[in-house]
Amino acid sequence: MSTTVLPPGVAAAAPMPDILPAVKPKTGFTGFLRRNPTIAIGGFLMLLMVFVAVFAPFLWTKDPTALAPALRTREPSAEWWFGTDMLGRDVYSRVLYGTRVSLTVGFSVAIFASLAGLTIGLISGFIRIADSIIMRVMDGMMSIPPILLAIALMALTRGSVGNVILAITIAEIPRVSRLVRGVVLSLREQPYVDAAVAAGTRTPVIILRHILPNTLAPLTVQATYICASAMITEAILSFIGAGTPPIIPSWGNIMAEGRALWQVKPYIVFFPAVFLSITVLAVNLLGDGLRDALDPRMAKRL
Amino acid sequence: MFAYVVRRVLATIPVMAVVALFVFSLLYIAPGDPAAVIAGDQATPADVERIRASLGLDRPYLVRFGAWLWDILRGDLGTSIFTNLPVSTMIAQRIEPTLSLMIVTLLLAVSVAVPMGVVAAWKQGTIVDRAVMAFAVLGFSVPVFVVGYLLAYFFALEWDLLPVQGYTPFARGFWPWLQNLILPAIALGTVYIALIARITRATMLEVLQQDYIRTAKAKGVGQRAILFLHALKNAAVPIVTVIGIGIALLIGGAVVTESVFAIPGLGRLTVDAILRRDYPVIQGVVLLFSFVYVLVNLVIDLLYTLFDPRIRY
Numbered sequence: 293m294s295t296t297v298l299p300p301g302v303a304a305a306a307p308m309p310d311i312l313p314a315v316k317p318k319t320g321f322t323g324f325l326r327r328n329p330t331i332a333i334g335g336f337l338m339l340l341m342v343f344v345a346v347f348a349p350f351l352w353t354k355d356p357t358a359l360a361p362a363l364r365t366r367e368p369s370a371e372w373w374f375g376t377d378m379l380g381r382d383v384y385s386r387v388l389y390g391t392r393v394s395l396t397v398g399f400s401v402a403i404f405a406s407l408a409g410l411t412i413g414l415i416s417g418f419i420r421i422a423d424s425i426i427m428r429v430m431d432g433m434m435s436i437p438p439i440l441l442a443i444a445l446m447a448l449t450r451g452s453v454g455n456v457i458l459a460i461t462i463a464e465i466p467r468v469s470r471l472v473r474g475v476v477l478s479l480r481e482q483p484y485v486d487a488a489v490a491a492g493t494r495t496p497v498i499i500l501r502h503i504l505p506n507t508l509a510p511l512t513v514q515a516t517y518i519c520a521s522a523m524i525t526e527a528i529l530s531f532i533g534a535g536t537p538p539i540i541p542s543w544g545n546i547m548a549e550g551r552a553l554w555q556v557k558p559y560i561v562f563f564p565a566v567f568l569s570i571t572v573l574a575v576n577l578l579g580d581g582l583r584d585a586l587d588p589r590m591a592k593r594l
Numbered sequence: 595m596f597a598y599v600v601r602r603v604l605a606t607i608p609v610m611a612v613v614a615l616f617v618f619s620l621l622y623i624a625p626g627d628p629a630a631v632i633a634g635d636q637a638t639p640a641d642v643e644r645i646r647a648s649l650g651l652d653r654p655y656l657v658r659f660g661a662w663l664w665d666i667l668r669g670d671l672g673t674s675i676f677t678n679l680p681v682s683t684m685i686a687q688r689i690e691p692t693l694s695l696m697i698v699t700l701l702l703a704v705s706v707a708v709p710m711g712v713v714a715a716w717k718q719g720t721i722v723d724r725a726v727m728a729f730a731v732l733g734f735s736v737p738v739f740v741v742g743y744l745l746a747y748f749f750a751l752e753w754d755l756l757p758v759q760g761y762t763p764f765a766r767g768f769w770p771w772l773q774n775l776i777l778p779a780i781a782l783g784t785v786y787i788a789l790i791a792r793i794t795r796a797t798m799l800e801v802l803q804q805d806y807i808r809t810a811k812a813k814g815v816g817q818r819a820i821l822f823l824h825a826l827k828n829a830a831v832p833i834v835t836v837i838g839i840g841i842a843l844l845i846g847g848a849v850v851t852e853s854v855f856a857i858p859g860l861g862r863l864t865v866d867a868i869l870r871r872d873y874p875v876i877q878g879v880v881l882l883f884s885f886v887y888v889l890v891n892l893v894i895d896l897l898y899t900l901f902d903p904r905i906r907y
Contacts (some may be wrong), residue, residue, distance in 0.1 A: 432612020435891075436884045439846030440864075444620055444880050447868050524737045526852050531739060532865045547739065551853075555758070558747055565740040573735035580731065 328585050334577030341571050352552040354540045355387035368559055377549055377560050386541040387563050393542035394523050394571060395459055400514040401522035404461045409468020410511060414499060416469065417476025427473070430466040438463040442525055446534040456535050460522045471514055475507045509586040516579030520572045527568055543568045595899070602895055606888055613884045614666070617877050618659050622872045643828040666881070672874035676867075681878035684863060691761045692859035693781065695851065696844055698775045702791060703783040704837060710787070711794025711833075712821050715802060726791055733788025738847045742781035742854035749777060759856040774857075782851045786840050793836040797829040804828075838894040845883045 296365055325332040368383075417428045433441065438460075445459035479485060479502070503531050529535030530544025531551075538545055543564035550560030637645075647780050654663075665672070671681035714726035750758040756777055762770040801807065802825055810820050852861030860879055867875035 372732045414770055418786040428608050429612055431609045435609055435888045438847040440880050447876050561743055568738055569736045576735050
């Protein structure tokens with residue numbers, strides 16, 4: 293047996309180690325967060341906002357509705373961290389309490405619109421006769437820009453958090469229904485569904501066991517985007533005077549009240565604006581991260 | 595082709611019918627009795643009843659819907675409860691600022707967003723790409739009034755470069771008109787730019803992987819020609835579709851932008867109408883905006899063959 297003759301200048305390959313140094317994949321929750329930095333950042337900011345909303349009374353706040361006409365429009369200081377508004381109310385306290393309205397509206401709309409959209413989408417995807425009627429109605433509703441639709445609905449009712457949630461939910465339902473219907477229609481053509489049909493599985497069971505679980509991933513991603521857009525819509529509605537009643541401190545209301553003075557006291561508009569932007573950013577990051585993690589195919593598209 | 599156009603145009607009729615039914619129902623279930631308002635405080639119930647009959651308010655729902663629809667089709671959008679002017683007149687008075695704002699925003703957004711998306715796709719994974727994507731996420735997250743106030747604060751108040759608020763009619767010259775629209779257009783356009791840039795990037799990434807792009811590279815076509823002549827053409831359909839769908843964002847955003855920048859357009863009209871519960875005006879504006887939205891998307895659908903000659907109907 294001859295030894296291999298290497299040309300000059302070429303060193304012999306280093307002997308392979310018996311065992312490659314183990315690349316330990318990060319598992320568990322921390323590993324997941326490290327692989328999905330957007331979820332980590334978005335989730336952290338979101339938890340922070342939830343914390344602020346829940347513990348608003350204990351975070352050195354004052355009564356957010358207490359009027360103090362003598363202390364109007366004070367600049368931010370040690371006593372009033374974010375200053376006071378036109379009626380002498382503490383802007384810091386109002387902004388912190390405003391977190392509650394924004395999160396309540398965002399989460400509620402996301403949940404209700406998803407549930408309604410899921411139901412309508414499933415019905416539409418499975419019942420042919422219902423489909424054409426439902427989709428015509430959804431097409432019609434979708435051709436009214438969502439903010440205008442919400443505005444029109446709010447014009448009918450008194451301003452309250454419940455009505456705001458209802459109005460925005462109705463405006464968001466068509467898009468969710470379309471998404472679910474699309475998923476259902478493509479799943480129906482899958483061989484495994486054919487197999488289930490051939491095996492004699494009843495339709496409700498097919499829907500619940502084979503179709504529904506597969507709609508959850510895209511629906512979850514959609515729900516986060518709905519949450520983000522609902523928070524913006526709530527702020528817009530309140531800002532133009534068609535949202536929550538002025539007595540409730542919401543970010544849109546604080547900005548609406550600060551509007552008259554914004555050229556001289558810009559901080560009244562500024563602080564709620566920053567909170568709103570950070571919260572919406574957090575939800576959007578969470579949504580992008582979830583989309584990448586849950587649905588690689590969709591991640592490639594966008 | 596002709597058959598397709600006819601079918602597509604006919605398909606908008608049920609959509610608009612649903613919109614009309616929805617908007618009519620809005621007025622139908624709106625609180626407050628127009629007959630009682632017109633009759634005044636001194637009227638007896640018999641008077642109110644007589645006025646109601648003369649207005650046709652005692653007729654059944656569908657009959658009233660038919661009559662209302664007939665009026666709309668003849669261009670009669672009703673009369674404002676507050677100003678007693680025809681709604682169509684009020685809309686006509688306010689349409690120029692809104693139309694100007696939307697057109698300037700649209701031009702600005704498309705001319706900024708498409709190159710942004712193209713460059714991001716070309717430089718995929720680099721700092722440029724990341725910057726564009728970061729801008730896109732921020733653009734979706736920072737609401738239009740926040741961008742508006744920030745711009746107005748720095749560019750108008752602090753640095754005194756542009757007017758803070760207001761609107762100058764086009765008739766008074768191009769520059770004074772544009773000057774007042776620059777900041778509102780950037781504010782309104784931010785979310786739109788984010789949307790278009792994202793879609794452009796995603797579509798371009800797909801197109802750039804195709805064989806004919808490799809062929810073009812191999813035969814020595816310049817980078818810029820590949821991107822803008824070869825690739826962008828094939829990416830046009832999804833991009834144009836999103837531009838059309840995004841008009842809904844522009845319409846919703848215009849209502850807010852006009853409030854921030856004190857532009858006397860349709861958005862302001864809507865806000866004022868809500869505060870006064872002037873239902874005929876709300877109805878008219880919603881109907882008009884929805885009609886424009888449907889029309890724009892119809893036109894885009896019909897133009898697909900121009901962007902992509904492979905599409906045959």
